Amino acid sequence: MxxxxxxxxxxxxxxxxxxxxxxxxxxxxxxxxxxxxxxxxxxxxSFDRYNEHADRIVRVVFRGTVKGGTINEAHVMPPVASTMKSELPEVEETARLRIGGSPLFVVNNKVFHEEKMAFVDASFFKIFTLPFIKGNLSTAISSPNSAVISESTALKYFGTNDVVGRDLIIKDSPNILKITGVIKDVPQNSHFHFDVFTSLDALEDSRSDSWMTSEYYTYALLSKNASREKLEKNLATLFDKHVATQFMAGFGMSYQEYKKTGNKIGLYLQPLTDIHLYSNFNYDSALRGIYVTLIFLVLLHSLCY
CATH class of the missing domain: 1.20.5 (Single alpha-helices involved in coiled-coils or other helix-helix interfaces)
Known part of the structure; x- marks a missing residue:
């Protein structure tokens, strides 16, 4: 048949x-x-869902309206992270990241141009799931000149991933980074991609108590069952309290007078898993996806069946 x-x-x-x-x-x-x-x-x-606690991680962003214009920034002020952790019980951990430029590293008399370096708090590796191949997660970024590098970078620079204790010499600089850890490469479906992480303690500005400047991408790990809506209300109160004490010196008027003129500024929370597809922030380090394009492709895909 x-x-x-x-x-x-x-x-x-x-x-x-x-x-x-x-x-x-x-x-x-x-x-x-x-x-x-x-x-x-x-x-x-799937972006950022590789993190063990992806559903509890948020990024703090800065939004507002000023004289008819808008403020929409992905980074915030230096003390936001520590203040949130100390004053908001719903926050388990916080960490900051600042882009580190493109240094030239000298290794075995060879010069490497590193385009993916970032300064981070030691707690960064407690929030994000970036498995360590070599070194200790809890002590990896324990001093200003310590550095954690990706496995592919270790192989590129040294030919091996057994590099804990080795030096990264910055060309034309007295600074030398000591490698204290090697991690698996950051997954491709991550909103950030860095190969060298060094300590924020090396930056004097990271210890600033100013609520008038920004440049720090700030993340928070929320406690289980924490309400993001309630936390944002508490965050607004926290922001108003701390900004008010510095506003007069920076703008020549009180924060209350500023708000009475119709201006409004504040901190908000963005879920980690929304960053890739739903971000529209200025100064964003993330490679953005295009949500509208995805909807079109999903509709097109449905026609296949």
Whole structure:
């Protein structure tokens, strides 16, 4: 029976070869396109979900309206992280990140141009799931000149990942970074991509108590069952309290007078898993996805079935 059916199918194919060829190729291309769309959409929605506590991690952002204009920034003030941890019980841990520029490292008389360096708090590795291959997570960024590097960077610079204790010499600088840890490469579906992490303690500005400057990407790990809406209200109260004490010196008027003129500024929380697709912030270090494009692709994919 099967043999006869195969013979009949083959005769039909050879009798109408051009039509059959077009139909088969068209079907194959349609299936391949749908599979590619499915893989791409799945990947876009997977960003930052590799983190063990992804559903409890938020980024603190700065928003407001000033004289009809808008403030929409992805980074905030230096003391926000420590203040949130000490004054908001819903916050388990906080950490800051600041982009570190593009230093030239000298290793074994070879010069490497590093484009993916960041300054971070030691608690950064307690919030994000970045597994250590070498070194101790709890002490890796314990001093101003310590550094944690990715496995691919260790192999590129030294030819091995067994590099804890080795030096990274910064060209034309007296500073030398001591490698204290090696981590697996940051996953591709992460909103940040860095290969060298060094301590924020090396930056004097990181210890500033100013609520008038920013430049620090700030993350918080919330306690289980914490209400983000309630926390944002408490965060607004915290912000008003601390900004008010410095506002007069910075702007020549009280914070209350400033708000009475219709201006409004404050800190808000953005879920970690929203950063890639739903961000529209200035000074954002994240590579943004395009949500509207994904919706179009999802609709197109549905037509395949």
């Amino acid at each position: 099967i043999k006869n059916n195969l013979k009949i199918a083959w005769r039909n194919l050879t009798r109408n070869f051009s039509t059959s060829f077009i139909n088969i190729v068209g079907l194959a291309m349609g299936i391949a396109t749908c599979l590619l769309i499915s893989l791409y959409v799945t990947d876009e929605f």
